[in-house]
Amino acid sequence: NAGVTQTPKFQVLKTGQSMTLQCAQDMNHEYMSWYRQDPGMGLRLIHYSVGAGITDQGEVPNGYNVSRSTTEDFPLRLLSAAPSQTSVYFCASSPLYSGETQYFGPGTRLLVL
Amino acid sequence: KQEVTQIPAALSVPEGENLVLNCSFTDSAIYNLQWFRQDPGKGLTSLLLIQSSQREQTSGRLNASLDKSSGRSTLYIAASQPGDSATYLCAVKDFNAGNNRKLIWGLGTSLAVNP
Secondary structure, rough: OEEEEEEOEEEEOOOOEEEEEEEEOOOOOOOEEEEEEEEEEEOOOOOOEEEOOOEEOOOOOOOEEEOOOOOOOOOEEEOOOOHHHHHEEEEEEEOOEEEEEEOOOOOOOEEEE | OEEEEEEEEEEEEEOOOEEEEEEOOOOEEEEEEEEEEEEEOOEEEEEEEEEOOOOOEEEEEEEEEEOOOEEEEEEOOOOOOOOHHHEEEEEEEEEEOOOOOOOEOOEEEEEEEOO
């Protein structure tokens, strides 16, 4: 099993550009989520999904879109990048049962100039 | 609103020491508490998960305890090694998180174990 994979590992964008951060998991997990990690603020939930075709907002969803067309993939889209979106982005997955831990990808480091 | 605090923010110890990392949370109505490890430039790895009905969990040299009534958890690392150097994060899942599966995170303790 590859677990949770994320691409790219690092990306530099100019303000206003768009891009998609890719996330895939091969564990057949129903639940997938995106977090951002910023110094002094800890990890914050952006969007999450409990299954294909079902997505919902986390605590910091503004500026980000997601979709879940398959169980395996959960891409995160930045429609018009802003410097405030400079961060490290982590994708995570887990079974739907709340008692299970979440498995994290290696992260995407994004710099918006 | 649930808040998670980790003390100390940073810790430097010589190899071989036993050490304790602390995590406190403000609302005792939690589903579970987890300890994660994060290496520089890497993702997060789950170390131990303690359900709300449990008092402790052990894995190798790691032991995590949970005291819901006092809002505290400790991660005990026995006979520390340089390979234990990393940031350790504590996260709680609120009892009412529902489908959100939202974890509330501490800021972490950065551990350096010196040879």
